[in-house]
Amino acid sequence: VSTITEDILKQDVEEGLIWLDWSCIPQVIDAAKDSLEQTLTDQMAAVHSIGAYLDRCSYFWILAPTAMHKDHQTVRDFTTYRSRAWCRLEEWANLLSSTSMMPLVVTEAPRIATYSSLTFILDNAGRPERGPCSGLLSCCSAGHSISIEGERRSIPCDKISIQSVLEKLFSAKMKSLENSLLAYSFVMLETTIAVGSDALAKPELEEFAQKWRVTGQQESTEHGLTLLHIAATSGNAPMVRELLGRRCKGKPWLVDIFGTTAFHGAALVGSVAMAKLFLETSEIDKEQINGYNNFGAAPIHLTSEYGRAEMLRLLLANDAEVDLPKREGSAYAGRTALLCAALRSQFECCEILIQHGASVRARDWCGNTVLHMAALEPLCLVGNQEPNAKMTTVRLLLEANADPSACNDAGLTAAELFALASGHSAGELWLTLWEFS
Structure with a gap:
């Protein structure tokens, strides 16, 4: 973003190609009786393509000016945008894309607003209620049933496809960041992304150590991160408890490349339960x-x-x-x-x-x-x-x-x-x- 001048932005806005994701995803409400299954299949394929489009984009725009919903006569704005599961998916898919573009948020305000990836991560770490799967969905409001040509038909919950997309994007992001310092920032989002998912299953110590390539409890990565640092920032309270139980009392707390201890990591993600485990050692x-x-x-x-x-x-x-x-x-x-x-x-x-x-x-x-x-x-x-x-x-x-x-x-x-x-x-x-x- 720092290399984009005002003239370049103006030219890109005037001449650029725009992909409107919401208009490119088939909607079951528009399906005929004999094409519902195909529409659902096409919808899933379109949803899974969101990441591919983001990887090829130069800008990520959020258009959320205050407006009145024509059908419901209710106000829509950036707050309601953030409350919708599909809108959240757009924002999170951008974060997990290969480029993680700084969003350009357009409202009725005269100036465009934005935020950095790191502030978004810190703001949402350890908050499952902020994740896409915790947002509002029309399918849930309709009881997962719609009327097609006078006949009631059941439809699957959109959370299933949203969760599938998120997990694939998160996995790809973490793989691309392997051995990168950024990986330890994105790991803070695991509990927010994996709502109700098997991805939240807690690994055993040996498996956890192998995943992060740290051989011993007091060993650390090239960035100074120990298993205790990683467990704390990823919200893994059972692992924190086990590692603290194995820790040699009186040993100094190791500091990572950011200048933080594992206790600081627990505080950063807001886990009171984990912070109390550290305090119970009487060494904080x-x-x-x-x-x-x-x-x-x-x-x-x-x-x-x-x-x-x-x-x-x-x-x-x-x-x-x-x-x-x-x-x-x-x-x-x-x-x-x-x-x-x-x-x-x-x-x-x-x-x-x-x-x-x-x-x-x-x-x-x-x-x-x-x-x-x-x-x-x-x-x-x-x-x-x-x-x-x-x-x-x-x-x-x-x-x-x-x-x-x-x-x-x-x-x-x-x-x-x-x-x-x-x-x-x-x-x-x-x-x-x-x-x-």
């Missing part, structure tokens, strides 16, 4: 609770930013520093957990942090306050997906006496930053900030 001290990774972030920053509320409570109960800033010299130096939570509209985490004494007057190295963070990304592509999450977050921060008149180092208030970031001259959030100014 305050230094590790508040330890920075190589990107300058500690567990409290990541759990707050990605809405792991129960994990946040656990960290705070175990001496996590509520106003710990991101490390000086890092990309987002100075950001506290409250600023991280505000950025992603994680109002529950904001509330927890404020209850524990977090400062609403904290600033990052650019002088941004919690309100600037809330205004920075007008459309929540990553973070809290609830429709009113941003408004709820802003009101919570204002009620906690955050200062709407405060300017950052660029001389902008949060309201002015929101107007600049969104391209809008006004909006509900913008007006709310001005009301409190």
